[in-house]
Amino acid sequence: MMVSTDPMxxxxxxxxxxxxxGGLDVSFTTSAMWMVIGVLLLIGFLAWATSKMSTVPGxxxxxxxxxxxxxxxxxxxxxHAPGKPFIPLVFSLFSFIFIANLIGMMPYFxxxxxxxxxxxxxxxxxISLVVVVGLMKKGLGFxxxxxxxxxxxxxxxxxxxxxxxxxxxxxxxxxxxxxxxxLGGHVALKVFAGFVPSLAVALGGIGMLMGGLLxxxxxxxxxxLEFLVAFLQAYVFAMLTCVYLxxxxxxxx
Amino acid sequence: MSxxxxxxxxxxAQAEIDARExxxxxxxxxxxxxxxxxxxxxxxxxxxxxxxxxxIDALFKVSxxxxxxxxxxxxxxxxxxxxxxxMKANQAPETGDKKGEGDSA
Numbered sequence: 001m002m003v004s005t006d007p008m009x010x011x012x013x014x015x016x017x018x019x020x021x022g023g024l025d026v027s028f029t030t031s032a033m034w035m036v037i038g039v040l041l042l043i044g045f046l047a048w049a050t051s052k053m054s055t056v057p058g059x060x061x062x063x064x065x066x067x068x069x070x071x072x073x074x075x076x077x078x079x080h081a082p083g084k085p086f087i088p089l090v091f092s093l094f095s096f097i098f099i100a101n102l103i104g105m106m107p108y109f110x111x112x113x114x115x116x117x118x119x120x121x122x123x124x125x126x127i128s129l130v131v132v133v134g135l136m137k138k139g140l141g142f143x144x145x146x147x148x149x150x151x152x153x154x155x156x157x158x159x160x161x162x163x164x165x166x167x168x169x170x171x172x173x174x175x176x177x178x179x180x181x182x183l184g185g186h187v188a189l190k191v192f193a194g195f196v197p198s199l200a201v202a203l204g205g206i207g208m209l210m211g212g213l214l215x216x217x218x219x220x221x222x223x224x225l226e227f228l229v230a231f232l233q234a235y236v237f238a239m240l241t242c243v244y245l246x247x248x249x250x251x252x253x
Numbered sequence: 254m255s256x257x258x259x260x261x262x263x264x265x266a267q268a269e270i271d272a273r274e275x276x277x278x279x280x281x282x283x284x285x286x287x288x289x290x291x292x293x294x295x296x297x298x299x300x301x302x303x304x305x306x307x308x309i310d311a312l313f314k315v316s317x318x319x320x321x322x323x324x325x326x327x328x329x330x331x332x333x334x335x336x337x338x339x340m341k342a343n344q345a346p347e348t349g350d351k352k353g354e355g356d357s358a
Contacts, residue, residue, distance in 0.1 A: 173297030
């Protein structure tokens with residue numbers, strides 16, 4: 001009983017087989033397996049949907065087109081023309097996070113995005129890309145984002161550290177939000193679901209009735225909310241990638 | 254030349270489609286996303302402030318001043334993040350349909 005209602009048990013990573021390269025533990029884990037499954041699902045679906053291209057799209061093709069158009073729309077809205085080369089990147093990030101979140105919603109499946117190692121890496125990658133692209137496009141002028149124009153020189157000593165902290169907070173905010181939302185959502189689901197057996201054990205038949213009538217609708221609601229969050233977090237991640245890329249692409253402000 | 258003309262016509266048609274279709278599936282959830290953003294932006298800035306402060310303390314042996322100052326700066330940066338996000342969100346509806354070049358804000 002204890003193991004089945006432990007809300008953190010679902011996040012445990014287990015090794016599928018041991019693998020050591022140069023003293024480093026690179027074993028294939030459940031987390032890695034679900035990531036691979038997610039990527040294969042994505043590639044498989046998109047390849048299948050775009051294999052029979054026609055002018056009047058069928059169901060799968062139009063789903064793929066709406067999917068792509070949604071992301072392309074975000075990038076165009078935020079970055080305008082210079083953002084065009086980054087549409088595939090933002091599309092990949094969004095799709096991977098979305099499919100990983102959705103896989104996590106299935107019972108007994110593993111949520112890879114509930115681990116900060118995964119989300120944190122994606123966030124650090126995104127911000128590193130912003131810095132690299134910014135340095136390539138603007139050279140050292142990129143660092144002007146830390147020195148807002150039109151600020152008195154005296155205030156710059158305070159404003160610049162604030163801007164730097166604000167910039168450094170981006171990868172943490174980006175990675176933490178996704179990780180915390182997925183972790184929190186799944187813990188909440190598990191805890192609410194755990195009420196049913198707990199009530200049944202504590203109060204017998206009345207407890208089972210209460211669990212069924214009071215707790216089950218709540219779980220259904222929370223599950224629906226989690227599906228919304230799964231999409232929303234992927235959307236927010238994609239959106240913020242565009243917003244941050246703007247620092248590298250747009251002109252100084 | 255005709256390429257330019259075509260691009261203009263595509264942009265115009267796209268804008269019309271956007272105006273018609275976008276609100277249908279974009280409206281909901283946007284506010285919730287904004288809320289998540291603000292909350293974590295604020296928290297992240299404070300965390301970065303503390304980490305920076307601890308680092309400065311360890312490097313220059315000025316404990317506890319690094320943490321004190323950087324924590325305060327972190328709070329300020331967090332508030333700045335939230336205010337900037339809120340201001341951008343308020344601006345968006347008015348400047349959204351203009352789509353001028355260079356409105357990087």
